[in-house]
Amino acid sequence: MPTTPSPPESRSAVRTLxxxxxxxxxxxxxxxxxxxxxxxxxxxxxVIPLVLKWMVDGPIADRDPxxxxxxxxxxxxxxxxxxxxxxxxxxLVARPLSHVEAEMRADLYRHLQRLPxxxxxxxxxxxxxxxxxxxxxxxxxxxxxxxxxxxxxxVTILVGVIIMLIQDWTLGLVVLVPAVPVLIxxxxxxxxYSGAARRAQxxxxxxxxxxxxxxxxxxxxxxxGRHRSQAVAFRKLSGDxxxxxxxxxxxLATILGVIVTLPELAxxxxxxxxxxxxxxxxxxxxxxxxxxxxxxxLRWPVDSIGFLLAMSQEAATATERYFExxxxxxxxxxxxxxxxxxxxxxxxxxxxEGGLVFHSVGFRYPDAxxxxxxxxxGIDLHIRPGESxxxxxxxxxxxxxxxxxxxxxxxxxxxxxxxxGTDIRAMSREELRARVAVAFEEPTLFSATVGExxxxxxxxxxxxxxxxxxxAQADFAHALxxxxxxxxxxxxxxxxxxxxxxxxLARAVVGRPDFLVLDDPxxxxxxxxxxxxxxxxxxxxxxxxxLIVAHRxxxxxxxxxxxxxxxxxxxxxxxxHELLRGSPEYAHLMAGAPAGGQEVQR
Numbered sequence: 001m002p003t004t005p006s007p008p009e010s011r012s013a014v015r016t017l018x019x020x021x022x023x024x025x026x027x028x029x030x031x032x033x034x035x036x037x038x039x040x041x042x043x044x045x046x047v048i049p050l051v052l053k054w055m056v057d058g059p060i061a062d063r064d065p066x067x068x069x070x071x072x073x074x075x076x077x078x079x080x081x082x083x084x085x086x087x088x089x090x091x092l093v094a095r096p097l098s099h100v101e102a103e104m105r106a107d108l109y110r111h112l113q114r115l116p117x118x119x120x121x122x123x124x125x126x127x128x129x130x131x132x133x134x135x136x137x138x139x140x141x142x143x144x145x146x147x148x149x150x151x152x153x154x155v156t157i158l159v160g161v162i163i164m165l166i167q168d169w170t171l172g173l174v175v176l177v178p179a180v181p182v183l184i185x186x187x188x189x190x191x192x193y194s195g196a197a198r199r200a201q202x203x204x205x206x207x208x209x210x211x212x213x214x215x216x217x218x219x220x221x222x223x224x225g226r227h228r229s230q231a232v233a234f235r236k237l238s239g240d241x242x243x244x245x246x247x248x249x250x251x252l253a254t255i256l257g258v259i260v261t262l263p264e265l266a267x268x269x270x271x272x273x274x275x276x277x278x279x280x281x282x283x284x285x286x287x288x289x290x291x292x293x294x295x296x297x298l299r300w301p302v303d304s305i306g307f308l309l310a311m312s313q314e315a316a317t318a319t320e321r322y323f324e325x326x327x328x329x330x331x332x333x334x335x336x337x338x339x340x341x342x343x344x345x346x347x348x349x350x351x352x353e354g355g356l357v358f359h360s361v362g363f364r365y366p367d368a369x370x371x372x373x374x375x376x377x378g379i380d381l382h383i384r385p386g387e388s389x390x391x392x393x394x395x396x397x398x399x400x401x402x403x404x405x406x407x408x409x410x411x412x413x414x415x416x417x418x419x420x421g422t423d424i425r426a427m428s429r430e431e432l433r434a435r436v437a438v439a440f441e442e443p444t445l446f447s448a449t450v451g452e453x454x455x456x457x458x459x460x461x462x463x464x465x466x467x468x469x470x471x472a473q474a475d476f477a478h479a480l481x482x483x484x485x486x487x488x489x490x491x492x493x494x495x496x497x498x499x500x501x502x503x504x505l506a507r508a509v510v511g512r513p514d515f516l517v518l519d520d521p522x523x524x525x526x527x528x529x530x531x532x533x534x535x536x537x538x539x540x541x542x543x544x545x546x547l548i549v550a551h552r553x554x555x556x557x558x559x560x561x562x563x564x565x566x567x568x569x570x571x572x573x574x575x576x577h578e579l580l581r582g583s584p585e586y587a588h589l590m591a592g593a594p595a596g597g598q599e600v601q602r
Contacts, residue, residue, distance in 0.1 A: 004036050005163060007234075011394055013190070013194065013312060013316035016319050019323055020063055020143075020319060026096075026330060026474065027100060030092050031143070034092040035148050036088045036428070037085050037089045038085070038148055038149070039151070039155050040085055041089070042082075042301075044081050044082045045297055046160055047078055049290040049293035050070075050163075050290060052286070052289050053167075053286040054286070055067070055071035056285055056286035056289050056290075057284050072320050082117060093143075093144050093148070097473040098140070105132055108326065109132070109151060110437075111325065111326055111328075112325070114330035115331070117409045119328055123210040125209060126208030126209025126212055127209065129208050129212065130204050131200065131205070131322055131324075134204055135201065138315055138318040141311065142315030146315065147313070149308060153304060153308070157302065160301075165290055167294070168274075168283060168287060168291055174266060174273060174289075178263050178265070178266050180476070183257060185254075189254070189309060192251055193248065194313050194316070194317065197310075197314045197317045200241060200244040200245060201314070201317055203241040203244055204241065206237055207238060207241060215441040216229055224227055248445035263299065267292070267295050270292070275288070275293065331429065336580060356383040356384040356417070356545055357382045357417065357421075358382075359415045359416045360378055360414065361380075361402075361405065361415040361416070362378065362414030363401060363405060363410065363413050364413050374568060375398050375586075376402055376405075379415070379569070383545055385420070387546055388541045388544075388548060388557055388558060389548070389560065389561050389562070390558070390559035390562045391547060392549075392550055392562055392565065392590075393564060394566070396588065398565060403547060403549055406438075406517050407433055407438050419436070420514075434458070434513075435513060437508040437509065437513035438519070439505050439508035439516075439517075440519050441519040441520045441549070443497075443500040443503065445488050447487065447488075448488070449485050449487055450477045450480065454506045455507075457509070458513070459510040459511050465510065467510070468509050468510035469506050469508040471505075471506065471536045472503065472505040473529055474502040474506050476502075478504070488503075502533070514544065516545070516547070519549045522552075534554065534558055535559075538558060550562075552591075553576070556576050556590070557576060561563050561573060561575055562587065564579060571585070
């Protein structure tokens with residue numbers, strides 16, 4: 001199962017979490033106020049032992065019922081104040097932290113849209129989904145609770161220790177004995193838990209990928225009876241995740257055992273020593289009660305150290321995983337700024353080369369092994385304005401890769417491509433993709449209506465939608481239960497393959513683009529539908545510059561000329577009949593026989 005590489009274990013959790021500051025900065029006033037309120041509430045809790053001391057040494061010792069009732073009222077008011085302040089703190093942080101999570105998720109989604117196709121080819125979708133959901137939820141929980149209470153509990157412990165030392169420094173030193181072993185345990189725990197947290201969150205991403213693939217590929221799984229093997233794969237990943245979570249639980253249990261047991265022993269020792277001193281008269285009963293009440297009030301701040309450290313490490317890991325995606329380089333910007341007038345107008349041909357031109361174009365995938373041959377090299381091709389060119393080649397010859405270079409789904413690594421004389425890298429992507437429409441071999445539809453799917457390609461309303469559906473022979477859309485307002489479902493799986501392909505073709509032509517790139521757009525159609533679509537396409541292609549990947553003679557005949565791609569090079573260009581006579585390889589391809597000697601490439 002592919003996963004993203006994990007970073008080195010040695011990293012600073014604090015330095016990692018500081019990267020959240022740009023998102024936290026707009027709500028820092030509320031978070032600071034909430035932290036101050038929580039500190040105030042905790043300090044109020046530490047006043048309660050002092051009231052108890054006053055009650056024991058005063059009204060109780062003097063047998064004064066009125067004083068006891070007054071002390072009880074003080075305790076009630078302090079308890080209510082503490083509870084109300086903690087509730088107010090929670091209210092303060094709920095809305096801003098939900099906003100922080102939403103902003104981070106929106107930024108991640110926007111960035112994913114801007115990342116190159118090569119990035120999405122490398123990353124499993126489940127890893128990206130887990131970063132957008134589980135990891136951001138962990139970050140919101142960290143900002144809401146551990147971030148505040150690491151500070152609050154630290155201040156509470158410091159103030160509580162000072163109060164105990166003031167009350168009786170001997171007993172205070174007894175209680176402080178476990179501090180050193182607890183600190184050492186926390187340091188060791190932090191290092192070990194960090195690696196386990198990273199491993200668990202990566203495994204969640206792997207598990208998400210398997211679930212997503214199983215749902216999207218349910219027809220394949222059922223059709224080939226592979227549900228058992230998929231269940232075995234799922235159980236293995238689930239078992240790995242369970243093992244990692246149990247390892248995390250053991251680590252957490254270890255630190256909790258240390259930071260709960262040692263302070264309890266110290267409090268027990270202080271109780272025995274204090275009782276002896278009360279008995280011999282060197283310590284008042286009220287002071288002992290106040291001391292022990294303060295020590296017990298510090299139990300939760302001390303006991304929560306392990307829990308807060310664990311959540312902080314998980315938040316640091318989530319931050320790290322989030323910024324692994326955000327740090328990925330987006331698609332490069334145009335070489336230079338273009339004015340609004342230029343961007344909104346049609347580019348004029350330069351150098352006498354209108355249409356679509358490939359100038360010595362070469363391409364190598366970013367993750368290709370060093371020294372391997374490029375997928376494409378030395379591609380020189382000129383598709384004149386208004387001309388249609390069919391691209392033919394054996395499977396794996398690089399046809400799809402070549403078509404992906406035109407809308408800059410991949411960037412050329414050698415040479416350049418021009419539209420009407422303008423280098424496509426000098427154009428904004430918005431302008432380029434407004435002028436170039438693409439229909440891919442695998443038609444992808446979204447969970448939206450038929451009309452929304454088609455109009456993603458451009459167009460302004462019902463008239464453009466009707467025209468595009470007519471060109472693609474997709475009139476079946478009007479017969480759906482709600483016409484073009486019918487939801488097609490995830491991936492459009494409620495439709496047949498031919499219907500999905502026709503809607504994808506309609507999406508390509510709806511915006512009346514200057515340039516069309518069609519990757520085998522008719523492969524899923526029956527003979528009669530194909531003929532009808534071809535007849536309609538000829539009218540569209542008469543006014544459009546088009547590059548069409550073709551595998552069948554009927555599709556080739558749509559084009560004015562044909563280019564043969566072999567071994568990553570253009571080896572022949574001419575009309576269909578010229579290549580049939582002059583190129584044995586082309587004749588083999590059109591006859592349905594594979595051409596020999598082809599180097600299989602991506």
